[in-house]
Structures are given as C-alpha cells and as structure tokens.
Amino acid sequence: MENKYDNEFVRKQLYDLYGKSKGVSYHEFTDELNQMVKNLYQDSIKHDNFKKEYYKKHKLCPKCQAIEHSTTLMSYTLNLKNPQEYKDLNSCVCTKCKHIHTTHDRISI
Numbered sequence: 001m002e003n004k005y006d007n008e009f010v011r012k013q014l015y016d017l018y019g020k021s022k023g024v025s026y027h028e029f030t031d032e033l034n035q036m037v038k039n040l041y042q043d044s045i046k047h048d049n050f051k052k053e054y055y056k057k058h059k060l061c062p063k064c065q066a067i068e069h070s071t072t073l074m075s076y077t078l079n080l081k082n083p084q085e086y087k088d089l090n091s092c093v094c095t096k097c098k099h100i101h102t103t104h105d106r107i108s109i
C-alpha cells in the first residue's frame with residue numbers, strides 16, 4: 001500500500017515542527033524525515049488493524065446480540081503504546097431491544 005504520509009506537504013509540516021528548532025536545513029533533515037514518514041505510516045497501519053479488531057470484539061448488543069444500533073459519534077484517541085486502554089465510550093441504542101450501552105460494552109460475534 002502507498003504511504004499517504006510521504007508527500008511534500010507532510011514533510012514540510014514535519015520540518016517546520018521538528019527540524020527548524022534544531023537549526024538544520026530542510027536538506028539536512030532528509031534522513032530524519034524519511035524515518036518520520038515511515039513511522040507515521042507504520043503507526044497508521046497498527047492503528048487501523050487495532051480498530052478493525054476492536055470493533056469485531058465490540059459488535060453486538062450485550063442484551064440481545066443484534067448488530068443494528070444507533071450511536072453517538074465522538075472520537076476517542078488510541079494510544080498505540082497502550083492499546084489495551086482504548087475504550088470507545090460512545091452511547092449506543094440497540095435498534096431491536098432499545099437497550100442503551102456504550103460501544104465498549106458491546107460484545108463479540
């Protein structure tokens with residue numbers, strides 16, 4: 001898959017954030033930029049894979065096992081150093097039995 005972080009826009013942003021304060025030129029910062037865009041890409045894959053697994057484990061209503069539900073759409077931050085602490089605490093209402101619970105309370109298939 002293509003690394004969507006490997007482009008001039010992201011590189012310039014990273015240089016402005018981390019390179020300038022070190023007093024190095026954009027050119028001198030190239031090796032570090034290469035590593036940074038690679039790390040961003042690897043983290044985004046870990047992030048996507050974790051979320052995929054997480055939502056498989058939290059898919060069904062804990063009361064009646066229905067999939068269909070409505071939910072609030074807050075975004076919760078995933079810390080890749082501590083993924084086990086991730087909790088999606090959006091409020092869900094089961095379409096079938098009207099049970100109210102959080103996404104984290106939902107159960108695996």
Ligand SMILES: [Zn+2]
Nearest residue numbers: 061064094097
């Ligand atoms: Zn239900």
